[in-house]
Amino acid sequence: MGGLGAGIGLRAPHYAEFAAARQPVGWLEVHSENYFGAGGHDLYMLERARAEYPVSLHGVGLGLGAALAWDEGHLEQLATLADRIRPHFISEHLSWSATGERNLNDLLPLPYTREALALLTERVQRVQERLQKRILIENISAYLEFAASQMTEGEFIAELSGRTGCGVLLDVNNLYVNQVNHGSDAQATMRALPPESVEEIHLAGYFKSDDCLIDTHGDRVAEPVWRLYQTALERFGAVPTLIEWDTDIPPLAVLLEEAAKARAFMKAGHALAA
Amino acid sequence: MPSLPDLQQMFGAAIEDAGRASAAAGMFRGDPERSLARLAVYRGNVYANCGKALASAYPIVRKIVGEEFFDAMAREYVRSNPSQSGDLNRYGERLCDFVAGFPHTADLPYLPDVARMEWLLHRAYFAENASPFDPSSLARVEAERYLALRLELSAACALLESDWPLGRIWTIHQDDSRGAFEIDLDSGPDRVLVHRPLWRAQVLSLACGDFLFLSAASRGETLGAALQAAATAEASFEPSTALARWIHAQVITSLV
Numbered sequence: 001m002g003g004l005g006a007g008i009g010l011r012a013p014h015y016a017e018f019a020a021a022r023q024p025v026g027w028l029e030v031h032s033e034n035y036f037g038a039g040g041h042d043l044y045m046l047e048r049a050r051a052e053y054p055v056s057l058h059g060v061g062l063g064l065g066a067a068l069a070w071d072e073g074h075l076e077q078l079a080t081l082a083d084r085i086r087p088h089f090i091s092e093h094l095s096w097s098a099t100g101e102r103n104l105n106d107l108l109p110l111p112y113t114r115e116a117l118a119l120l121t122e123r124v125q126r127v128q129e130r131l132q133k134r135i136l137i138e139n140i141s142a143y144l145e146f147a148a149s150q151m152t153e154g155e156f157i158a159e160l161s162g163r164t165g166c167g168v169l170l171d172v173n174n175l176y177v178n179q180v181n182h183g184s185d186a187q188a189t190m191r192a193l194p195p196e197s198v199e200e201i202h203l204a205g206y207f208k209s210d211d212c213l214i215d216t217h218g219d220r221v222a223e224p225v226w227r228l229y230q231t232a233l234e235r236f237g238a239v240p241t242l243i244e245w246d247t248d249i250p251p252l253a254v255l256l257e258e259a260a261k262a263r264a265f266m267k268a269g270h271a272l273a274a
Numbered sequence: 275m276p277s278l279p280d281l282q283q284m285f286g287a288a289i290e291d292a293g294r295a296s297a298a299a300g301m302f303r304g305d306p307e308r309s310l311a312r313l314a315v316y317r318g319n320v321y322a323n324c325g326k327a328l329a330s331a332y333p334i335v336r337k338i339v340g341e342e343f344f345d346a347m348a349r350e351y352v353r354s355n356p357s358q359s360g361d362l363n364r365y366g367e368r369l370c371d372f373v374a375g376f377p378h379t380a381d382l383p384y385l386p387d388v389a390r391m392e393w394l395l396h397r398a399y400f401a402e403n404a405s406p407f408d409p410s411s412l413a414r415v416e417a418e419r420y421l422a423l424r425l426e427l428s429a430a431c432a433l434l435e436s437d438w439p440l441g442r443i444w445t446i447h448q449d450d451s452r453g454a455f456e457i458d459l460d461s462g463p464d465r466v467l468v469h470r471p472l473w474r475a476q477v478l479s480l481a482c483g484d485f486l487f488l489s490a491a492s493r494g495e496t497l498g499a500a501l502q503a504a505a506t507a508e509a510s511f512e513p514s515t516a517l518a519r520w521i522h523a524q525v526i527t528s529l530v
Binding site: 033034036037038039040041042044060061062063066067068071074077096097098099100101102103104105106108110111113115116119143144145146147148181182209211212214 | 275276277278279281282283285286289290300301302303304308309311312313315316319320323324327356357358359360361362363365399400401402403429430470473474
């Protein structure tokens with residue numbers, strides 16, 4: 001099994017446990033924006049963690065796909081943080097979040113059009129040029145699909161990766177959520193992605209509302225998502241896998257259990273391939 | 275086919291205002307009724323994300339007005355004060371002005387100043403770490419030039435003057451606060467320093483002399499002028515004690 005194995009998100013309620021002892025995780029991921037301050041406790045804890053673990057910076061606020069808004073200052077802050085942390089991965093979402101008037105502070109879906117592809121290509125190139133590093137782009141969960149789309153999500157991401165050289169952060173939970181919410185084909189999305197493009201996988205839990213699945217990152221990974229994960233491992237190999245948990249954060253032990261489960265699937269997949 | 279900017283503009287309008295959602299529902303695949311319900315999910319997320327940011331920046335305002343009231347007020351604030359950054363830790367700066375003009379909190383006249391203080395605490399939490407004062411930096415300065423030096427305060431520091439007892443309000447709302455919860459709102463004006471000794475941002479009520487001294491310093495006035503301002507206003511102000519105290523507290527980080 002190569003690479004970093006299974007990681008978890010570093011979250012404030014678990015700082016003390018990370019400060020007290022080495023935890024059995026291969027790597028850690030944080031939301032970049034939470035560490036944009038010039039100093040303070042969060043940054044201190046992240047720097048301490050970085051001394052012991054590989055760290056991935058996962059952005060939630062850059063809004064790569066916003067046609068009417070682009071914040072060069074936000075990119076500058078990300079660059080400052082990246083200089084400080086020297087992360088293993090830097091990732092962003094295939095989404096937009098701002099109009100000209102306001103930032104909506106959410107990961108909003110894009111139409112998969114040639115126009116959107118051209119914009120994303122330009123933005124990803126700009127980010128990679130400023131950071132002097134290849135970034136990973138994550139597929140998002142969506143509650144709506146644009147009628148204007150001219151290609152599938154998988155085709156769009158594969159094309160973006162081909163044009164910019166960016167890698168893919170495959171969120172398997174998001175694939176499943178979208179499949180339930182609007183019947184997109186999770187397997188087809190995975191087949192559309194070149195095997196070598198996927199460098200990281202996200203797993204998380206969703207919340208089932210009356211109408212659809214909501215991507216809350218607030219529960220254990222669901223069974224159908226574990227099954228999709230096994231398919232992903234077959235296609236993409238044992239790529240570093242993250243357990244994401246952002247709302248109602250449980251005791252650290254729960255995250256470690258989920259990470260151990262991912263690790264077991266990686267090993268089993270490796271045994272099959274060998 | 276509408277352009278990407280048009281699609282996003284319509285999507286944004288539908289999230290901001292449910293009344294404009296039906297115009298956007300046609301952009302999506304499937305039943306427009308279902309699309310309206312899904313747009314409402316996004317609307318809920320947007321308001322919840324901004325509301326969480328406000329709750330995290332303004333814990334005392336939230337305790338004073340109650341969680342339910344705060345959440346309703348936050349919705350009004352989010353509607354009228356759009357977020358301008360992808361970094362939600364920067365959201366909410368104008369809550370003090372908002373509560374000052376909010377009719378439903380008119381019976382809490384101290385609330386705007388509490389909000390002002392909490393924003394300074396919020397910024398202090400993320401501010402650059404203070405570097406300790408380096409006495410050797412004075413070694414090359416002749417003693418008679420000391421009074422012409424300018425003081426630099428740690429980035430987390432801010433000063434605030436209020437008609438209300440802000441220091442006391444802050445203290446009794448801390449989770450580890452012990453003792454009486456009583457507060458005399460008519461105890462007269464308060465002058466406070468917001469600072470962050472290590473990681474936790476704090477509020478300290480100051481005597482008039484210290485407040486004027488540090489305020490002058492934060493405006494970039496010379497040590498001489500700052501000490502003069504303090505001594506003129508407060509006869510008992512002790513220049514050397516004050517200087518030593520604020521250097522020791524890492525409020526004053528350098529003299530240049």
